[in-house]
Amino acid sequence: MYIHETIAGLRAARRGAGRVALVPTMGNLHAGHIALMTQARDHADQVVATIFVNRLQFRPGEDFEKYPRTFEEDCAKLEAAGVDHLFAPDEAQMYPQPQTYHVEPPPEQAGVLDGEFRPGHFRGVATVVMKLFQIAQPDVALFGKKDYQQLMVIRNMAREFNLPIEILGGETVRAADGLALSSRNGYLSATERAEAPRLYRVLTELAAEVRKGGGNYPELEAKAMNILSLNGWAPDYVALRKKLDLQCPSAHDSGLVVLAAARLGSTRLIDNLEV
Numbered sequence: 001m002y003i004h005e006t007i008a009g010l011r012a013a014r015r016g017a018g019r020v021a022l023v024p025t026m027g028n029l030h031a032g033h034i035a036l037m038t039q040a041r042d043h044a045d046q047v048v049a050t051i052f053v054n055r056l057q058f059r060p061g062e063d064f065e066k067y068p069r070t071f072e073e074d075c076a077k078l079e080a081a082g083v084d085h086l087f088a089p090d091e092a093q094m095y096p097q098p099q100t101y102h103v104e105p106p107p108e109q110a111g112v113l114d115g116e117f118r119p120g121h122f123r124g125v126a127t128v129v130m131k132l133f134q135i136a137q138p139d140v141a142l143f144g145k146k147d148y149q150q151l152m153v154i155r156n157m158a159r160e161f162n163l164p165i166e167i168l169g170g171e172t173v174r175a176a177d178g179l180a181l182s183s184r185n186g187y188l189s190a191t192e193r194a195e196a197p198r199l200y201r202v203l204t205e206l207a208a209e210v211r212k213g214g215g216n217y218p219e220l221e222a223k224a225m226n227i228l229s230l231n232g233w234a235p236d237y238v239a240l241r242k243k244l245d246l247q248c249p250s251a252h253d254s255g256l257v258v259l260a261a262a263r264l265g266s267t268r269l270i271d272n273l274e275v
Helices: 007-012 031-043 071-082 122-137 148-160 183-187 189-194 198-212 218-228
Strands: 002-004 020-025 046-051 083-087 141-143 166-170 233-243 256-264 267-274
Touching: 002 007, 007 083, 007 122, 020 031, 031 046, 031 141, 031 166, 031 183, 046 071, 046 122, 071 148, 083 122, 122 148, 141 148, 148 166, 148 256, 166 233, 183 189, 183 267, 198 256, 198 267, 218 233, 218 256
Parallel strands: 002 083, 020 046, 020 141, 046 083, 141 166
Antiparallel strands: 233 256, 256 267
């Protein structure tokens, strides 16, 4: 595996590389990331992973400074997974001057759900992903479905900008007890880790109710929020939405997803389940 710290180095490697798949990450890699690398190999001649903790998508007071940085371990995992190239720039390489131009997703997509609780987050995500697309010039790019709203924003961005990039979603990888793998799971105490799978169970029960065709959607969402609250969580939202644009569905809509974000102690977890 070749490690590139500069844009010029990655672009030089990109020339003559054939069909390229890009998998952007912020590092601290787990089995979910590695599953994306494996999936990427099925769609390209060369797999390019990136590790860059993007300051633009963190709000003041969020965990940018303490976000886990495990570069040596990450490199070993990527090499074992057969990744061809790793792009690992520093901030000076990605943002040599203040980033005054931004990609601004529409508020009806980026200002709801996570965007309501993390204003500006998807602006930062869309901006850095657009930069990575321009740097790596991939034919296909892969993102995990665990960050469902992020995947939706990037897919719509690529479509509206006519980017010649196929955007693929990787299925959420879970621990044996159902907890979605996440870099932030490492923040959980032992007691919190034992409680954490409840988030997935709540979503599973809500999805089952929706599939049966029973119940009022807002009432089902409120019931799920209450279950979390009674078990020590501080939920931001539990929501049933349309997969295409994450807008509220009518009773006759299909193609739905249930999504949730909630704090357990000081750790904010997100999860979703397609219905």
